[in-house]
Amino acid sequence: MKSITPLQKARYEYQPKLPTALQQDIKHIIAVRGSATESFADQQEIKQLFTHTYGQPIVSFEAGVSAMNFEAIKVGVILSGGQAPGGHNVIAGLFDGIKRANAGSKLYGFLGGPSGLLEANYIEITSDLMDEYRNTGGFDMIQSGRTKLESTEQFDRVLENAKLLQLNALVVIGGDDSNTNGAVLAEYFKSKNSPIQVIGCPKTIDGDLKNQFIETSFGFDTAAKTYAELIGNIARDASSARKYWHFIKLMGRSASHIALECALQTHPNVCLISEEVETKKMTLASVVEEIAQSVMKRAEKGWNFGVVLIPEGLIEFIPEIKQLIAELNDLVSEKSSEFSIITDIDEKIHWIKNHLEAESTAVYASLPKEIQLQLILDRDPHGNVQVSLIETDKLLASMVSSYLEKAHREGLYKGKFSPLGHFFGYEGRCAFPSNFDADYCYSLGYTSFLLIANGLTGYISSLRELQRPASEWIAGGIPLTMMMNMEKRHGERKPVIRKALVDLNGKPFQHFVRIRERWAVENDYAYPGAIQYYGPTEVCDQGTLTLSLEKNR
Incomplete structure (x- = not known):
């Protein structure tokens, strides 16, 4: 039984x-x-x-x-x-x-x-x-x-x-x-x-x-609330220990709805929205700078801790990375026999750099070595990069660390930066x-x-x-x-149900925009706690904040 x-x-x-x-x-x-x-x-x-x-x-x-x-x-x-x-x-x-x-x-x-x-x-x-x-x-x-x-x-x-x-x-x-x-x-x-x-x-x-x-x-409601509980717990821990920056990657390959909803529920210091990154044509460097500026401003207050939310599919929305991935897919596919016989990892990376266009070569070279490897080794059955397996949290943490080291050498930053990476995905898919x-x-x-x-x-x-x-x-x-x-x-026009991305003119995102600058430098974390099933309806039966904002409630 x-x-x-x-x-x-x-x-x-x-x-x-x-x-x-x-x-x-x-x-x-x-x-x-x-x-x-x-x-x-x-x-x-x-x-x-x-x-x-x-x-x-x-x-x-x-x-x-x-x-x-x-x-x-x-x-x-x-x-x-x-x-x-x-x-x-x-x-x-x-x-x-x-x-x-x-x-x-x-x-x-x-x-x-x-x-x-x-x-x-x-x-x-x-x-x-x-x-x-x-x-x-x-x-x-x-x-x-x-x-x-x-x-x-x-x-x-x-x-x-x-x-x-x-x-x-x-x-x-x-x-x-x-x-x-x-x-x-x-x-x-x-x-x-x-x-x-x-x-x-x-x-x-x-x-x-x-x-x-x-x-x-x-x-969506359950998953976002499950992740929000975990994020709130981490934010509380960060406020208690006061020594870690937590980089949290959240499920959402094509759209950033989960990241946005979790941000509305928990008030992180930084939340990246893939659709905004793409619309603004932000480079990887500018994304890193946005996070680093929050780190530096908080350090001035003696707060060497914080929370960053990252959508799973972010990397594909950064135009230069999107172009790099497209070139890599074509390159490894067209020259698969030549590429596959190279066994040494460093030689593989060197071969890639010599076969990319100049702009993509520069972008590829700027990435940490472990990310360079993930881009060329982890491929799906069709030969494409498995973006969901790229550790974007670690990529950004590493690049922010490099940015801060440079700022420290220039006398612009005197804080301490200890990043930790997380990925919340499967934890929310089968919750009650x-x-x-x-x-x-x-x-x-x-x-x-x-x-x-x-x-x-x-x-x-x-x-x-x-x-x-x-x-x-x-x-x-x-x-x-x-x-x-x-x-x-796959090279053909097909009828498909259109994916709904985050509407940058929509009320949930606009509400987020109005308050995120304060979150970036203050300790304004919210702690949703665990999902409640029994009790007052205002505690147990409410839908997402996204839905409430969209419906003017």
Whole structure:
């Protein structure tokens, strides 16, 4: 028998809150359809690619009298991509919805993500199994995977396996790439005259799957609060020991939403925002100088300690580093045979310097040796630099140290600088979901069932007005094609759901800009503490500060 902690047991018994419209008997919920929609951009191209599913209306669910008969159905569900707190509750909401409509309905979980679809590797999700995972973190009930569904052969196999199981619908729980796959699959099924529906759910702790109808992706709230607790603990330790500068790298490969949210919650001395760095065309040297200036000003007050937050993908947003990485990828790919026969590390570095353009050679030479090595040795199966493995925290700490040594020699700096590096990533992906994420995810799953019940396909489950209490949320769905544009992938233009980066004109970032100069030189740290599950609603049920600022609360 599995070991169960008191908190685990209590969370199993937590009853997620639903929007009022979804609290009705199933036969008293109706779908209200709006006007036709179009894609975010590249309308004509996307319309030609999605002839069967383009232009569908936005849907919202309201109280009313439904004339539908709820026959028993079979639904498949997959978890796709990296873990995010709340995934199990999406499945729970979906499970409860189909069972309340008809107890004879069945839910199948495909194991290991999309590969489970291809291999017909699945389990039936029963009440006993579901009850073991309600309100818990992780994706361990059916696991996840990153297999991409791209080829006609793959689509044929998925359709064949879905038919063997007699599925009525498939729910894809994932991020922008996974939901792009879902949109393509929905179109493919339609083109084959298959009635199997495809519904998506917005998942990613990075927070980059969002728009006016997807106000946040699930897992972002919990992950940001988990990291913020750790950052607050480190800030308190720094204030106590008064001798370390902590450089903290945070998850967020393409967008800096997590870094920004954690900064708003904890008030670090420096928080770098990748999108701002790119827009301002900041060099690596100017990024280093920004941090060093905070160190120097605080040292004048006798404060030789501090906290710096760094987005995981920062290095790719620094224009000169972005250019260097592009050149390295091309160089190592084009001359792989010549490069691979060099065994001595120093010779490899020397060879790289002799084959880069002059500007990139200078940038490469300015980097610490360990970073030079990471740029040429750690590569993915496609031959590209694995940016997430580059220790940006150590890179910046090392370069700030060099900057301060020079300032010390020139008599401009008399403080002490002892840096420590951290990376907070996996710590937040499978945490117990916050009450917000537990409620949000359950409602997303329940809404997915309603989209299926109303015969819709090619939609993503949506909840709006998330700054309000859960009872006031507006449930519905938007067409996946509405979120798309065309982007160049592997040399070809492909339809994809656009990633949402930090809006530099948005209220959360502008609020951050107004107060960060004070944070840089003062001890104004905030300590969010651990996520609370039981107590006053203002302590336990609130969403992120990003969401509050965006919604004018």
